[in-house]
Amino acid sequence: MKLHPMGFIMATDVNQGRVGFMRETDLVFFQPLWRRVAATVFCVLWSVFEWATNSPFWGMVSLGFVIYCYWMLFHTFEEIKPGDKAQDQNKS
Numbered sequence: 001m002k003l004h005p006m007g008f009i010m011a012t013d014v015n016q017g018r019v020g021f022m023r024e025t026d027l028v029f030f031q032p033l034w035r036r037v038a039a040t041v042f043c044v045l046w047s048v049f050e051w052a053t054n055s056p057f058w059g060m061v062s063l064g065f066v067i068y069c070y071w072m073l074f075h076t077f078e079e080i081k082p083g084d085k086a087q088d089q090n091k092s
Contacts, residue, residue, distance in 0.1 A: 028080070030073055030077070031080060036069075036073040036077065040066065040073060043062055043066045043069050044066050046062040047066055050062050
C-alpha cells in the first residue's frame with residue numbers, strides 16, 4: 001500500500017494491478033465490517049424505496065451507489081493490518 005501525495009491510498013500491489021483510490025480517513029473509518037455492510041444496506045434500501053415509489057431516475061442513481069459500495073468496500077477494499085502503518089512510515 002502506498003500513500004499518494006494527495007492523501008489517497010493507491011492500492012496497486014495488493015489488488016493485482018488494479019488501482020483504487022480512497023482517502024486515508026475513509027479507509028480508517030470503514031475498517032470495521034459492520035460499517036461497510038451498513039453503508040451498502042442503506043444504499044440497497046434506498047434503491048428499493050425509489051423503485052417501489054416509481055422513481056426510476058433516483059432508483060438508477062441509488063443503484064449506482066450500491067454498485068460503488070460493493071466495489072470499493074468489499075471487492076477492492078484492503079484492511080489495514082497493525083504493521084502496515086509502520087512499514088509505510090519506514091519507506092518514507
